[in-house]
Amino acid sequence: MELDHELTDVFPTARDLLYHFLDAPAVMTASELGALIGSAGIDPDAVRQVVDFLIYYGVLGLRTDEGDLFIYRVNYNAKMIEARAQRAGDKALYVINPAFWPALNIKPVV
Numbered sequence: 303m304e305l306d307h308e309l310t311d312v313f314p315t316a317r318d319l320l321y322h323f324l325d326a327p328a329v330m331t332a333s334e335l336g337a338l339i340g341s342a343g344i345d346p347d348a349v350r351q352v353v354d355f356l357i358y359y360g361v362l363g364l365r366t367d368e369g370d371l372f373i374y375r376v377n378y379n380a381k382m383i384e385a386r387a388q389r390a391g392d393k394a395l396y397v398i399n400p401a402f403w404p405a406l407n408i409k410p411v412v
């Protein structure tokens with residue numbers, strides 16, 4: 303609930319955004335993630351900012367060859383995740399933090 307309030311303060315149209323993650327796959331490409339966020343009514347020009355917010359708050363991480371990177375694994379320096387995501391481009395894979403899986407009925411990768 304607190305996360306939703308924080309997000310709504312910054313992006314008023316993002317109210318209840320996390321509910322759009324219900325039943326989502328645990329890992330998504332940038333385009334899949336963008337489509338999911340867009341389905342919540344977020345302006346396409348604001349999707350990147352919303353993704354950055356979700357990374358900063360630990361909802362999303364980036365899958366790398368070394369493992370999943372969440373904000374707490376990079377000393378809360380979101381730029382370290384953002385730089386790797388930019389470098390990966392269309393091949394970037396975003397992962398939903400496992401802490402959210404039960405509440406959102408996230409589908410684990412098999």
